[in-house]
Amino acid sequence: xxxxxxxxxxxxxxxRGVAFDAGMSYxxxxxxxxxxVGVALGIGVVAALDVVAPIQGLSVVPLLVVLGxxxxxxxxxxxxxxxxxxxxxxxxxxxxxxxxxxADGQNVAALVVFLIAALVVGHVADVSRxxxxxxxxxxDEAAARTREAQMLAAVAGxxxxxxxxxxxxxxxxxxxxxxxxxxxxxxxxAPAPSPRAPESAVRLPLQHGxxxxxxxxxxxxxxxxxxxxxxxxxxxERERIGAxxxxxxxxxxxxxxxxxxxxxxxxxxRTPLTAITTAGDALAQPGTSDAxxxxxxxxxxxxxxxxxxxxxxxxxxxxxxxxxxxxxRDWIDLRDVVARAIAGVRAMHPDAVIAFELPEDLxxxxxxxxxxxxxxxxxxxxxxxxxxxxxxxxVRGAASSGRVTVRVVDHxxxxxxxxxxxxxxxxxxxxxxxxxxxxxxxxxRGFVEANGGRIALQxxxxxxxxxxxxxxxxxxxxxxx
Amino acid sequence: xxxxxxxxxxxxxxxxxxxxLRVVLRNAGYSVEEAGTxxxxxxxxxxxxPDVLVLDLVLPDGSGVDVMRDLRSWxxxxxxxxxxxxxxxxxxxxxxxxxxDYVTKPFGADELTARLRALLRRVADGAxxxxxxxxxxxxxxxxxxxxxxxxxxxxxxxxxxxxxRVLATHRGKLVTHRQLLRDVWGPAYEDATHYLRxxxxxxxxxxxxxxxxxxxxxxxxxxxxxxASPA
Numbered sequence: 001x002x003x004x005x006x007x008x009x010x011x012x013x014x015x016r017g018v019a020f021d022a023g024m025s026y027x028x029x030x031x032x033x034x035x036x037v038g039v040a041l042g043i044g045v046v047a048a049l050d051v052v053a054p055i056q057g058l059s060v061v062p063l064l065v066v067l068g069x070x071x072x073x074x075x076x077x078x079x080x081x082x083x084x085x086x087x088x089x090x091x092x093x094x095x096x097x098x099x100x101x102x103a104d105g106q107n108v109a110a111l112v113v114f115l116i117a118a119l120v121v122g123h124v125a126d127v128s129r130x131x132x133x134x135x136x137x138x139x140d141e142a143a144a145r146t147r148e149a150q151m152l153a154a155v156a157g158x159x160x161x162x163x164x165x166x167x168x169x170x171x172x173x174x175x176x177x178x179x180x181x182x183x184x185x186x187x188x189x190a191p192a193p194s195p196r197a198p199e200s201a202v203r204l205p206l207q208h209g210x211x212x213x214x215x216x217x218x219x220x221x222x223x224x225x226x227x228x229x230x231x232x233x234x235x236x237e238r239e240r241i242g243a244x245x246x247x248x249x250x251x252x253x254x255x256x257x258x259x260x261x262x263x264x265x266x267x268x269x270r271t272p273l274t275a276i277t278t279a280g281d282a283l284a285q286p287g288t289s290d291a292x293x294x295x296x297x298x299x300x301x302x303x304x305x306x307x308x309x310x311x312x313x314x315x316x317x318x319x320x321x322x323x324x325x326x327x328x329r330d331w332i333d334l335r336d337v338v339a340r341a342i343a344g345v346r347a348m349h350p351d352a353v354i355a356f357e358l359p360e361d362l363x364x365x366x367x368x369x370x371x372x373x374x375x376x377x378x379x380x381x382x383x384x385x386x387x388x389x390x391x392x393x394x395v396r397g398a399a400s401s402g403r404v405t406v407r408v409v410d411h412x413x414x415x416x417x418x419x420x421x422x423x424x425x426x427x428x429x430x431x432x433x434x435x436x437x438x439x440x441x442x443x444x445r446g447f448v449e450a451n452g453g454r455i456a457l458q459x460x461x462x463x464x465x466x467x468x469x470x471x472x473x474x475x476x477x478x479x480x481x
Numbered sequence: 482x483x484x485x486x487x488x489x490x491x492x493x494x495x496x497x498x499x500x501x502l503r504v505v506l507r508n509a510g511y512s513v514e515e516a517g518t519x520x521x522x523x524x525x526x527x528x529x530x531p532d533v534l535v536l537d538l539v540l541p542d543g544s545g546v547d548v549m550r551d552l553r554s555w556x557x558x559x560x561x562x563x564x565x566x567x568x569x570x571x572x573x574x575x576x577x578x579x580x581x582d583y584v585t586k587p588f589g590a591d592e593l594t595a596r597l598r599a600l601l602r603r604v605a606d607g608a609x610x611x612x613x614x615x616x617x618x619x620x621x622x623x624x625x626x627x628x629x630x631x632x633x634x635x636x637x638x639x640x641x642x643x644x645x646r647v648l649a650t651h652r653g654k655l656v657t658h659r660q661l662l663r664d665v666w667g668p669a670y671e672d673a674t675h676y677l678r679x680x681x682x683x684x685x686x687x688x689x690x691x692x693x694x695x696x697x698x699x700x701x702x703x704x705x706x707x708x709a710s711p712a
Contacts, residue, residue: 267539270565271495274587278501281590287508299500 031073032080038065039084043092055093059114062089066118070125078122086115144181151179152227159235168235176224182217204229208236264427268310272303279303313439316374317426320446327368327451334362334406334471337369338395341376345384352384358397358406365404366474371447375455378440379408379467386412386465405470412464420457444469486510487601488529492522492548493537493563502535505590509597519543523551532604533597534560536580538571546574553579559600563588573704576657583655583704599653599710614649616697616709619688621649630688640665641684644677648698653710655701681706 042065046058062085070078091100094107102108154175158168165172169187177185186199189211193201196214202221204211206229213228215221279296282288288296319325335358342354376395383393387410397406415423426442444467448455453471460466489506493499494517506513514531516522519542526534526548534552538545545562552560562583564572572583581603582596612624618631626642628635637645643665648656658677662670670676681700685692699707 267565267568270586271498274565275495275497275501277587278498278505278590280501282501282504282508285505285508285590288504292504292507295500296504299497303497 031077034073035069035077035081035084038069039081039088041065042085043088046089046093050093055089056110058093059089059110063114063118063121067121067125070122071129074129075122075126078126079119082115082118082122085118086111089114144179147179147181148224151175152224152231155228156231156234159231160238162238163235164239165232165235172228176213176221176228177215179224180215180217180219180221182215182219184216185221186214186216188212188214204232206236207233261427265314269307272307272310275303276300276307310439313443316443317439317446320443320450325371325446325450327371327447329366329368329451331364331474332367332369332372333364334358334372334397334404335360337372338376338397338406341373341380342395344373344377345380348381349384351389352380352387353390353392354380354384355392355394357394362397363399363404363473365471367451367453367471368447371451372469375444375447375469376406376408378444379469382440382467383408383410383412383465386410388412399473402473403470404473405468407458407466407468409460409466410464411460411462414460414463414465415457423457424455486512487532488512488514489533489535489597490514490516490522490525490531491535492516492540492545493535494518494539494541495537502593505593509594511597517541519545519547522548526552526556530556530558532558533600534558535563535593535597536560536575537563538568538575539565544571544574545580546571546578549575549578549580559604561593561596561600569703573657573659576655576704577659581654602710603653614652616649616652616711619697621645623649628688635687637684637687641680641687644680645684645688645698648706648708652708655705655707657705659705661705677706 039062042062045061046055049058049061062081066078066081066085069081087100090102090107090111091098094111095103102111155168155172158171159165173185173187176187177183186196187204188194189206189209191210193203193212193214195201195212199214199216200221202213202215202225204213204225211229211232213221213225276299279299283293283296283300316325338358339356342356345354346352380393380395387393391411393411394409395406396409397404399405424441424445426439445455448469448471451471453469456468456470458466458468487510489511491499491502491506491513493502493515496517499515499517503513503515514525514529516525517540519540522536522540525531536545536548540548549560552558560575560580560582562572562575562580563586564575564583565586576583581600584593584596612622614621614623619635620629622628623646626646628637628642628645644661647661647664658674659671661677662673666673666676681698682692685695685698688697689695697709699709701707
């Protein structure tokens with residue numbers, strides 16, 4: 001008994017020795033309390049029954065207390081309760097009462113038997129308690145592993161179908177936190193760890209560079225760091241290959257575009273050039289009649305103009321594409337600009353029917369007048385080209401919701417919806433390949449956008465095409481007094 | 482125009498080019514008819530076949546190659562193709578389909594009329610019917626497969642002679658790589674242009690005064706070869 005007592009004492013001392021562990025000292029204190037209360041309760045019941053039964057038979061009551069404590073608090077608590085119960089039984093119930101001495105040798109034997117029985121019961125109960133707890137822990141562990149495996153599978157699924165790390169990081173962090181059963185997890189791709197206050201850092205062994213897993217809450221994150229890092233490596237690699245493929249594709253497309261541009265330029269410049277050289281050769285031949293000469297001269301003049309315009313269009317386009325267009329913005333009246341454009345188109349196409357329908361109260365806008373005149377000249381010329389002879393081209397306009405919009409509407413064949421997005425690309429021709437290198441609309445868009453506006457192709461009211469140019473309404477200038 | 486000269490059909494959809502061509506060709510003594518599309522061209526060819534056809538490759542309703550294919554199914558009339566840089570593939574396709582020659586835009590009027598003259602002369606000479614072809618000091622006897630240069634016999638391998646024979650029977654005409662390979666080696670060899678490089682070099686070494694500046698077998702880069710027309 002004294003030996004047992006010392007062990008209890010040692011256990012208590014040891015427990016106090018690790019009292020810096022709050023959880024541990026709390027558990028010891030709680031066990032001590034339960035032991036004292038349990039023993040007191042057992043002794044109370046014995047006291048109550050003492051009058052009706054012999055004390056030897058009642059010792060089974062403290063035995064139940066020991067059993068209960070063994071199950072609830074473990075072996076040490078059971079042993080403490082057993083010793084305490086023996087002392088109490090001796091003190092309260094065995095003659096001489098209220099002393100720790102025993103008169104009758106029979107009672108000594110009974111107490112020893114009780115103590116042995118109590119210790120055995122305590123031990124057996126404790127073993128089964130430990131087994132149960134271990135089984136529980138194994139089940140918990142298995143569940144945790146399952147959660148981790150499921151998390152890794154889910155992350156792999158997301159990343160391998162094309163999710164990028166940058167996009168999926170938040171989601172991955174949430175999945176990892178759920179799998180580890182912790183409050184929060186943070187993934188940081190940085191060479192050095194920088195955990196915030198309650199976080200613990202675990203290194204992610206990435207192939208290229210380093211990453212860190214910051215975990216808020218108690219968890220064994222080491223185990224998942226390696227597989228998670230491999231998955232992240234895969235995602236990074238896949239992204240890198242994807243980027244390379246995209247780069248190669250864009251290079252290929254640029255190449256195709258360049259070839260198309262070269263073809264278009266060579267073809268479109270060559271046509272007027274051929275007309276001019278052929279006419280020139282014919283003019284040089286002595287047999288050519290005066291009537292032919294007059295015609296050939298007009299061919300040379302017209303085609304030279306066409307060529308000159310193509311060259312200046314190409315120059316404009318390259319300036320637009322280089323972002324070198326600088327509009328000289330001023331207050332302009334779109335009615336004036338459109339009227340000048342119409343006059344220019346009429347000079348080239350005397351038979352064109354153009355209806356000027358812009359309202360008189362169209363607000364002024366801030367833009368480059370010369371550039372917008374080019375825009376409307378291009379749009380009008382296009383519209384005239386695609387209109388049946390004698391069919392009217394209308395120019396309409398209105399101001400609404402902060403913008404001024406001018407529409408050039410024709411009644412030609414219109415443009416199929418599938419091609420509408422393409423018409424503003426350089427070198428794309430509408431219908432026949434006659435006239436121009438297909439640069440007009442590309443240049444128009446360039447100028448409109450440089451002036452802060454937008455250009456769009458819409459369906460005309462009667463099936464034709466309608467090009468809408470809209471410009472932002474600037475705050476009105478001070479009224480002219 | 483009621484000129485008595487040869488009748489030429491010009492197929493081109495660029496009116497400004499046709500206006501000049503019309504004058505150049507009339508000055509050269511041709512009577513000129515015009516067409517602007519594949520459809521118009523085929524109609525004009527069927528209604529009144531010309532003596533020679535001038536064919537632009539890029540037409541609004543299709544390619545000059547389409548005209549060539551249709552035409553060659555029923556006529557062997559000489560065809561001169563107008564092509565532009567960038568139309569190389571179409572040009573070779575047209576030649577493979579049976580066009581006789583090409584000029585590249587922009588072309589000189591003299592070059593155009595000279596090519597047309599050569600084509601018409603080939604027809605008039607009944608090219609390919611002559612068993613004896615003379616080119617400078619080289620004489621090719623197609624019947625006996627003998628070749629002499631300056632009176633002395635030149636030994637050619639059978640392949641070299643076959644190659645020379647194909648060029649000689651189409652003298653003055655541009656013969657495409659494909660046609661040469663097909664006629665000499667067979668249809669399975671249509672892409673083996675390296676055969677041509679090697680054998681043409683051998684022939685030139687045997688027949689040309691200066692193989693590096695050939696005057697008998699002329700190279701049309703990327704297209705084919707032609708044997709120089711009689712001066």
